[in-house]
Amino acid sequence: MTEKHIDDVTGVETTGHEWDGIRELDNPMPRWWLYAYYATIVWAIAYTIAYPAWPLINGATTGVLQWSSRGDFWNENAQIQNDRQTTLAAINEKSVQEIMADPQLNQFAVAGGAAAFRVNCVQCHGSGAQGAPGYPNLNDDDWLWGGSIDEILQTIRHGVRSKDDPDTRISEMPAYGDILEPQQIRDVAAYVTSLTSAPRDAKMIPAGQQVFAENCAACHGENAKGNKEFGAPDLTDAIWFYGSGEDAIARQIRSPKHGVMPAWEARLGDVTVKQLAVYIHSLGGGE
Numbered sequence: 001m002t003e004k005h006i007d008d009v010t011g012v013e014t015t016g017h018e019w020d021g022i023r024e025l026d027n028p029m030p031r032w033w034l035y036a037y038y039a040t041i042v043w044a045i046a047y048t049i050a051y052p053a054w055p056l057i058n059g060a061t062t063g064v065l066q067w068s069s070r071g072d073f074w075n076e077n078a079q080i081q082n083d084r085q086t087t088l089a090a091i092n093e094k095s096v097q098e099i100m101a102d103p104q105l106n107q108f109a110v111a112g113g114a115a116a117f118r119v120n121c122v123q124c125h126g127s128g129a130q131g132a133p134g135y136p137n138l139n140d141d142d143w144l145w146g147g148s149i150d151e152i153l154q155t156i157r158h159g160v161r162s163k164d165d166p167d168t169r170i171s172e173m174p175a176y177g178d179i180l181e182p183q184q185i186r187d188v189a190a191y192v193t194s195l196t197s198a199p200r201d202a203k204m205i206p207a208g209q210q211v212f213a214e215n216c217a218a219c220h221g222e223n224a225k226g227n228k229e230f231g232a233p234d235l236t237d238a239i240w241f242y243g244s245g246e247d248a249i250a251r252q253i254r255s256p257k258h259g260v261m262p263a264w265e266a267r268l269g270d271v272t273v274k275q276l277a278v279y280i281h282s283l284g285g286g287e
Contacts (some may be wrong), residue, residue, distance in 0.1 A: 004016075005023065007023065007025060010025060012025045012026065012027060013025075013026045014026055048061070048063075049063065049064060050063050050064055050065045050067075051063040051065060051067060052067075052068055087104075087105065087108050088271050090102075090105060091105060091108070091109060091271050091274055091275065092270060092271050092274075096149045096150065096153055096274055096277055096278060097149065097150075099274060099278055100149065100278060100281075106278065108275075109274065109275040109278040109279065110275075110278055110279050110282050112272070112275040112279075113272075113275035113276045113277070113278055113279025113280065113282075114279050116268065116272050116275060116276050116279075117129070117276060117279055117280070120264070120267075120268065120276075121276070124261075125137075125138055129280070129283055133241070133242060133243055134241065134242055134257065134259050135259070136241065137239075137285075138280050138283055138285060139283050139284060139285050140239070140285045141285045141286075141287065142233075142234065142237060142239045142285075143228065143285070143287065144226075144228065144231045144232075144233055145160070145169055145228055145231050146228045146287065147281075147285060147286050147287035148286070148287045149277060149278070149281045149286060151228075151287075152277045152280055152281055152286060153273065153274065153277040154169075155169060155261070156264050156265070156273050156276050156277055156280075157263065157264065157265040157270075157273050158263045158265070159260070159261045159262050159263035159264065160231070160259065160260065160261040161258060161259070161260045161261070162260065162261065162262055162263040164262075164263055164266065165263035165265075165266070168263055169231060171219075171230045171231035171232065172256075172258055173219075173232075173252075173256040173258070174256075175254070175255050175256060176215065176253050176254060176256075177253075177254035177255050179215070180211065180215065180253075184207075184211045185250055185253050185254055186204065186208075186250060187204045187205075187207040187208035187211055188208040188211040188212050188215070188216065188253060189208065189246050189247075189249045189250035189253060190202075190204035190205055190208045190246060191204070191205050191207075191208025191209045191211070191212050192208070192212070192224070192235050192249050192253075193245075193246045193249060194208075195224055195235055195236045196235075196236060196237070196238040197238070199246055200246060212224070219232040220232045220233070220234075220235055223236070224236050242257050264276070
């Protein structure tokens with residue numbers, strides 16, 4: 001049996017390890033550390049009894065508390081779904097004004113409307129609702145059919161020129177290429193251009209103004225500010241639906257384009273349509 005070595009300086013027994021003449025003292029561990037170590041052992045045993053721990057052939061021990069992270073997740077998910085259904089029921093029962101007046105419902109509706117917008121509306125209006133030629137920008141305050149929450153809701157519900165909804169919004173600008181002479185079209189295009197910028201020939205403005213008064217003012221107004229009852233755009237704000245410039249204006253007068261927006265209520269349901277209206281109104285352009 002190997003004789004134990006005692007360190008001459010400290011009087012402590014060494015471990016028997018030696019490196020280049022240096023020996024390791026075999027000091028005992030501090031008591032606080034040992035107690036903490038024993039406590040972890042006790043804790044581990046208690047944990048394996050209380051919670052799922054030991055693997056078995058077809059599963060694992062369930063623990064006396066019968067708890068699992070999977071079960072906890074499904075319980076929380078069920079509660080979330082229950083709260084969601086309660087909120088959706090409230091949105092279904094309330095008007096859009098009441099929804100906007102309730103901070104909790106308004107926040108929920110904006111979030112739900114944003115999600116519905118990303119699925120159904122970005123294809124035409126863009127991911128930021130900034131629009132594109134032929135598709136309106138929903139961030140500004142220029143609205144063909146009105147930008148109040150009720151008017152936005154009406155437009156989303158029934159669409160524009162939607163063949164599937166008898167209550168859809170309808171407005172069609174005549175093809176003036178079949179009504180006016182080519183020179184009259186050039187004249188009125190020059191006049192409309194003059195409302196926001198300089199036309200190519202300012203001498204055409206008076207004649208164009210006369211053509212406008214006789215053919216266009218009934219919808220666009222004598223001051224060309226538009227009419228939301230007819231979906232007639234304001235021609236004085238330099239916001240153009242199908243392109244700006246004198247030539248683009250003349251083309252639209254000659255052979256106008258008419259966009260179509262689906263009636264979304266039949267497709268998405270009243271609750272989602274309300275959420276879409278609240279979200280769009282929240283973008284900042286709503287009246």
